[in-house]
Amino acid sequence: MQHHPHTSAASGESHRPSGAPRRGRPRRFAGVAAAIAAVVGLSTLTSPGAHAADNPYERGPAPTTASIEALRGPYAVSQTTVSSLAVTGFGGGTIYYPTSTSDGTFGAVAISPGFTALQSSIAWLGPRLASQGFVVFTIDTNTTLDQPDSRGEQLLAALDYLTQRSSVRNRIDSSRLGVMGHSMGGGGSLEAAKSRPSLQAAIPLTPWNLDKTWPEVRTPTLIFGADGDTIAPVSSHAEPFYSSLPSSLDRAYLELNNATHFAPNTSDTTIAKYSISWLKRFIDNDTRYEQFLCPLPRPSLTIEEYRGNCPHNS
Structure with a gap:
């Protein structure tokens, strides 16, 4: 079965190394992205279930x-x-x-x-x-x-x-x-x-x-x-x-x-x-x-x- 990259419901982004810039994109955008990610991360800590914003019943890590x-x-x-x-x-x-x-x-x-x-x-x-x-x-x-x-x-x-x-x-x-x-x-x-x-x-x-x-x-x-x-x-x-x-x-x-x-x-x-x-x-x-x-x-x-x-x- 073809594996599709898991998409984070909270961010809508496919998982990449934290702070990694997209190829060809100026590095200053990476800093902005990291700052936004940090804010999103903080918000998920304060709202239960936000790790699965589209499904509050999701429990546990992504399955394999x-x-x-x-x-x-x-x-x-x-x-x-x-x-x-x-x-x-x-x-x-x-x-x-x-x-x-x-x-x-x-x-x-x-x-x-x-x-x-x-x-x-x-x-x-x-x-x-x-x-x-x-x-x-x-x-x-x-x-x-x-x-x-x-x-x-x-x-x-x-x-x-x-x-x-x-x-x-x-x-x-x-x-x-x-x-x-x-x-x-x-x-x-x-x-x-x-x-x-x-x-x-x-x-x-x-x-x-x-x-x-x-x-x-x-x-x-x-x-x-x-x-x-x-x-x-x-x-x-x-x-x-x-x-x-x-x-x-x-x-x-x-x-x-x-x-x-x-x-x-x-x-x-x-x-x-x-x-x-x-x-x-x-x-x-x-x-x-x-x-x-x-x-x-x-x-x-x-x-x-x-x-x-x-x-x-x-």
Whole structure:
């Protein structure tokens, strides 16, 4: 993919060495430019988010392939445990969040495990996503046998707890929320998006649901399937789910190559890099991550197939 020089939103200039004159321009202009740059720099220090004047939700440095594939992003992460006894509507869980408050609030994501599983099965996503600049809530369900519709309701209950009652509620922008889930939890993330169109992103991971059509969904949705899934085969789950989403919606389908239904239960770079890109692109409106989603990724050792719409709408 051709790399385009990053343009600073604050200055409108491509990055050059500080104070470097343009070729052929008299040096006295370089001094004037440096003085202006200094004033602009001072103004950005006094106005939060001014480093991304056109997008106040942008968080973290400009991304690279290495940064989205890394086990940890630029933010140090703290975590807190939420007892099932302290909440209603779901089974408690663990909140992972950027330790620093200097960048303001963050978007948030709730993640549900699958049938018979505990939050430990999707725990790796907590610090991996939070370190990129999100508050992440990996939840336990009321019972491990809860069906997708119940898991969808529980994801929404978890988001409500996160934004209204949790100890980190002041770190969260409650208008920028998303859901993820594995297996029946992935089916639940579709249920949650259907019920709450204000959600900014949904990422079902090898999802399972008896409902095969989702024309009501208005939330940008990235569905992961696995070519070797025998529990929720892509032909009867992930693929029809994707195909039934409105064609006008920002949507994508990534089929993992040489993978099983349980691929989301262990640290997976392909799941992480495209989940991070999708959450950044649609929860944070951060177009710096568009490069990883459009043009559509090609088949590779880890990607069997990728479908989606490009460029994205919003």
